Amino acid sequence: MPTEEREKNHRHNYELVSRHTAQDWAENYVCDLHNATSKAPLPAIHTAVLPIGEAAAQYGQSNNRLLILGFNATLTGQIQFVEGRTDIELKLNPELKQPLKTLCDNENTTVVVVSGYGRSILDENFADYKLWLAAENGMFLRQPGEEWITMRYEQEEISWAGSVKKVFEYFTQRTPRSNFEQRETSLVWNYKYADVQFGRNQATDLLQHLGAYSLSNQSSVIVQGSRSIEVRPTGVTKGKAVDEIIRELDLRNTMATPIDYVLCIGHFLAKDEDIYTLPSFDVQPGAKRKGKGCQAEDCSSVKFDLNPKNYFSCTVGREHSVAQYNLEGTNEVVSLLQDLAAAAAPGSMSDQP
Numbered sequence: 001m002p003t004e005e006r007e008k009n010h011r012h013n014y015e016l017v018s019r020h021t022a023q024d025w026a027e028n029y030v031c032d033l034h035n036a037t038s039k040a041p042l043p044a045i046h047t048a049v050l051p052i053g054e055a056a057a058q059y060g061q062s063n064n065r066l067l068i069l070g071f072n073a074t075l076t077g078q079i080q081f082v083e084g085r086t087d088i089e090l091k092l093n094p095e096l097k098q099p100l101k102t103l104c105d106n107e108n109t110t111v112v113v114v115s116g117y118g119r120s121i122l123d124e125n126f127a128d129y130k131l132w133l134a135a136e137n138g139m140f141l142r143q144p145g146e147e148w149i150t151m152r153y154e155q156e157e158i159s160w161a162g163s164v165k166k167v168f169e170y171f172t173q174r175t176p177r178s179n180f181e182q183r184e185t186s187l188v189w190n191y192k193y194a195d196v197q198f199g200r201n202q203a204t205d206l207l208q209h210l211g212a213y214s215l216s217n218q219s220s221v222i223v224q225g226s227r228s229i230e231v232r233p234t235g236v237t238k239g240k241a242v243d244e245i246i247r248e249l250d251l252r253n254t255m256a257t258p259i260d261y262v263l264c265i266g267h268f269l270a271k272d273e274d275i276y277t278l279p280s281f282d283v284q285p286g287a288k289r290k291g292k293g294c295q296a297e298d299c300s301s302v303k304f305d306l307n308p309k310n311y312f313s314c315t316v317g318r319e320h321s322v323a324q325y326n327l328e329g330t331n332e333v334v335s336l337l338q339d340l341a342a343a344a345a346p347g348s349m350s351d352q353p
């Protein structure tokens with residue numbers, strides 16, 4: 001470890017030691033002991049590498065495509081951690097700007113970006129693109145060129161935010177290079193840039209503290225990421241957000257032909273992987289279908305005609321997933337969207353009669 005970094009860590013630890021009492025340390029120690037046996041393993045689900053050429057070829061041969069994209073670690077570039085900052089500036093990968101523009105401008109393609117991040121970050125990055133946005137995992141939706149609408153958010157739904165914030169602040173102070181983000185309806189403590197083992201131990205401890213605040217009031221849920229802990233209102237997932245968008249598309253009756261191609265890709269948290277298995281995407285080989293899984297009568301017109309070979313669900317940068325496929329990282333996402341854009345561009349094979 002470089003001397004400068006070692007000194008910085010020592011300074012941080014010294015401040016921490018001086019700030020807390022012997023009582024605090026004793027409680028933490030007991031907490032660590034208590035947690036030593038409480039780690040649950042993730043279910044291992046094997047995913048194959050996404051065949052980018054095939055995904056692009058099928059895209060090129062389809063008439064009405066739906067592209068569902070995550071934002072962080074899918075469409076973003078490299079992030080620099082800045083010590084002391086609680087907000088991490090997420091920026092659309094510059095290499096994706098052109099292909100994304102081509103895809104959004106294609107009249108036979110609907111592009112949706114679904115993110116856990118807030119409206120302002122999405123506005124900053126996607127103001128120039130004709131696409132649907134879902135912020136805070138679907139709490140807020142925006143269709144191309146319109147204002148945001150709020151799906152169900154009421155202030156009292158996040159009455160727990162104050163106590164959660166105190167816990168997150170406390171753990172941010174005692175975990176070097178961790179940070180927390182306060183979104184409109186959720187809070188996230190992130191230890192991606194901290195020492196891995198120390199971060200994990202702190203996370204276990206943090207969960208105990210959250211438990212002490214009795215978040216079991218049913219209006220909030222704790223969501224664990226590989227290097228983060230979020231608290232958000234119950235019932236909010238990316239799958240539900242996409243369902244809502246599909247319903248909106250249908251209500252607006254803007255689709256001349258059924259959706260016959262779906263690509264759903266992102267670095268989604270396990271909690272949000274319901275996005276890959278929506279009833280709308282559940283196709284049986286060779287079966288023509290309309291709105292399968294939708295119980296309400298007015299859903300009978302949901303416009304899908306999706307052959308399984310035209311459905312691509314893909315996780316980015318993860319080992320475990322319920323998606324069919326994986327891509328290693330954002331560089332591979334760039335290649336994928338470039339290939340789709342090439343298939344969408346005027347004069348491409350798909351354009352020929």
Ligand SMILES: O=P(O)(O)OC[C@H]1O[C@H](O[C@H]2O[C@H](CO)[C@@H](O)[C@H](O)[C@H]2O)[C@H](O)[C@@H](O)[C@@H]1O
Pocket residue numbers: 069070071072073074114115116117188190191192224225226227228229230266267268269
């Ligand atoms: O919602 P997105 O914009 O598509 O971003 C996906 C999630 O990104 C962040 O989580 C990721 O980083 C965490 C910390 O490094 C890690 O623990 C988690 O497993 C990753 O998925 C963000 O914290 C989430 O809110 C986003 O949903």
